[in-house]
Amino acid sequence: MIKEITAHDLNTEKFITEKVNEIRAAVGSGMAINALSGGVDSSVVTMLGHRALGTRLRTVFIQNGLMREGEPKRVADIFKKLGVTVEIVDAQKEFLEALKGITDPEQKREAITQTFYKKVFGRIVRESGAKHLLQGTILTDVDETVAGIKRQHNVFAQLGIDPQETFGYQILEPLIQLRKDGVRMTGKALGLPEEMFNRIPFPGPALAARIIGEVTQEKLDIVRKATAIVEELLGGQGAFQYMAILHDDRVTGMRDGKRDFGRQIEVRCWDSIDAREARPTKLPFELLETMASIILKKVPGVVSVTYNIASKPPSTIEAV
Amino acid sequence: MIKEITAHDLNTEKFITEKVNEIRAAVGSGMAINALSGGVDSSVVTMLGHRALGTRLRTVFIQNGLMREGEPKRVADIFKKLGVTVEIVDAQKEFLEALKGITDPEQKREAITQTFYKKVFGRIVRESGAKHLLQGTILTDVDETVAGIKRQHNVFAQLGIDPQETFGYQILEPLIQLRKDGVRMTGKALGLPEEMFNRIPFPGPALAARIIGEVTQEKLDIVRKATAIVEELLGGQGAFQYMAILHDDRVTGMRDGKRDFGRQIEVRCWDSIDAREARPTKLPFELLETMASIILKKVPGVVSVTYNIASKPPSTIEAV
Secondary structure, three states, X not given: OOOOOOXXXXXXXXXXHHHHHHHHHHHOOOOXXXXXXXXXXXXXXXXXXXXXXXXXXXXXXXXXXXOOOOHHHHHHHHHHHOOOOEXXXXXXXXXXXXXXXXXXXXXXXXXXXXXXXXXXXHHHHHHHOOOEEEOOOOHHHHXXXXXXXXXXXXXXXXXXXXXXXXXXXXXXXXXXXXXXXXXXXXXXXXXXXXHHHOOOOOOOOHHHHHEOXXXXXXXXXXXXXXXXXXXXXXXXXXXXXXXXXXXXXXXXXXXXXXXXXXXEEEEEEEEOOOOOXXXXXXXXXXXXXXXXXXXXXXXXXXXXXXXXXXXXXXXXXXXX | OOXXXXXXXXXXXXXXXXXXXXXXXXXXXXXEEEEOOOOHHHHHHHHHHHHHHHHHEEEEEEEXXXXXXXXXXXXXXXXXXXXXXXXXXXXXXXXXXXXXXXXXXXXXXXXXXXXXXXXXXXXXXXXXXXXXXXXXXXHHHHHHHHHOOOOOOOHHHHOOOOHHHOOOOEEEOOOOOOOHHHHHHHHHHOOOOHHHHOOOOOOOOHHHHHEOOOOOHHHHHHHHHHHHHHHHHHOOOOOOEXXXXXXXXXXXEEEOOEEEEXXXXXXXXXXXOOOOOEEEOOOOHHHHHHHHHHHHHHOOOEEEEEEEOOOEOOEOOOOO
C-alpha cells in the first residue's frame, strides 16, 4: 500500500531532500537513466534525478514523431538552461512503421507503448549499462491500473529485459506518493519554469491520440499544425485542457469553386477540476469563428471545423 | 434561354392563372402525375397541378425510408386538409438495398436518384398511363446544371422510358422561371400553410445526406432521432438551415463506468441569405449544451456531440 502525500501535507523542500537522498542511496556510484517526454511528471523526475546524480543521470528524449510542433528542441532548450543535458533520439521511422495500418484505438496505444519500451527505450537501457531506471509514475497511474482503465505491464518485460536477468535492475519511482497538484508544486520548487510545471495535460500516445483512424505522416503534419493554432489561441482562457482532433471521415467542402472532399478538425476545450467530470468551456463565439478561419486557412486539406459541446460523461476528454 | 421572373416582378395571381391554363392546355383531357417530396418546390407544383386538373393529377409520395420523423403522414395530412389526396408508396426496402455498401457521397446520391427515377417512380409513371409529368424544377436547378455542380440526366432515360417511345410524353416545369423566394410567394398565394412554404431547405437525398459513410437502417434511425431533436430546439432561432449529421468515425466515451466506442453527432446551424455563403449561427452556449445533453440521453449509441464553427466557403452547408 502506497502512502499518499496530499498537496496540502506536502513540504516540498523536505520531500525533495528525501527523494534526492533515496536516489543517491539506491544508485550508489552507478548510473541511472530516464526518458523525458516533456510532460510534468517526467520533467520533475529529471530534475530530481539531476539534483541527486548530476551527469550520472542520462536523460533521453525520444523523438517519436508524434510530438507537438518544435517539441524536442523546446524541451531540450529549457533543460539546457537548467544545466541538464537532454539527449534527443530520433525514432520517428520506428513509430510510424509500428502504427501502419492500425485503426483500433487500443491497438494504437499498444503499438506506441511496445515501440517505446521494447524497441527504442529498451534498447537504449540495455546498451547503456545503467541498472537504475527513474520513472515518473504518480499515484493516479497506480489507481488507474487497479481500476483497470489503463493496463499495466511488467516494466522489465516491456523493456525486453528477461525476468531471469532482472536481478540488479531497479526502478525508482520518486513521485509515486503524489498526485498531479503535488507534482506541480515539486516542479516549481525544483526551479522548473511555469510553462513546464503548469502545462496542460497531454496524452501518452501524444498526437496519435488526436488522430481518429490510421496514423500517417500526412495526418500527423495536419494535426500538429492544428494543435499549434488551438494551443496558441486557447492558452489564455483558463481552461483545464484543449486540443485539436483530426477526424478520419471526409466531409464535403469547396475550394476554388469546386467540390473537395476534405478533412475535419474537431476542437475540444474543457473545464474540469480533476478530469473525472468535464464540461466544454463557454468560449466566446467570435473566438471560435476566428480559430476556425485560421485553421481553414493555414492547415492544408481541412474544409470543416467543429467545437465539442458534450460533457464528460458520457464523453471522454480525448477522442481516441 | 429561360426568362427569369424575379420575386420583385412576380404577380402571384397572374402567374398562377397563367400556369394553371398552361397545364390545362398541355394535358387536355388526359392525366398527369407528379412526385411530392414535401419540399417547397414539389408542394407548390402539387397545388398548381391540383388547381389545374383536380383528380386528374395523381400525386405520389415515395416513402424512401430516408425521410424525417413522421414525414409521410405529416405531408399527406397537410395536403388532405387542402383537398389533395396524396398516395404514399412504400419503397424503403428498395432504397436501403440500393445504398448497401456505398460510402462515396457521389455514388450515394446517384444510387438514390437511380432508385427513385428508374426503379420506383419510373415504374409508377409507366404503369399509370399518364403521359404528362409535373416537375418542380426551378431556375437555380438549371443554373447549377449549367455550372456542372449537379449532374442533370435526361429525365426520360432516368425514368426508363425508351427515347424511341418518348413521343407523347411531356414534362411540365411550371416553376422554371422562378427562384426559391418566388416559389415561396407562389406557395403562400396557393394557400399552402407557412410550415410548407417557409420550410428550411432539405436535401434531395434526405437523411442519406446526413450520414457519413454507408447508409444503414440503424444509422438512419439514429440520425432521424437526432434530427428531430435539433429541428425542435433550433426551429425558433431564425436560422437559414440547421441539421444533425451522423459521423462514421467512432470516438471514445464512457457508459456505466466503462469505455465505449460510440458515435458522434455534428450539429450545423447556418446564417445565410441564399446558401452561396453561410456562417454558423451564434447560438447561446446554454442552448448548445442543452441540445448536446438531450441528444446524448435520447439517441442510442451517441457519446459525443459537436457544433460546426466553420463558414462556407470552404465548408459547404451539407457534409455529404
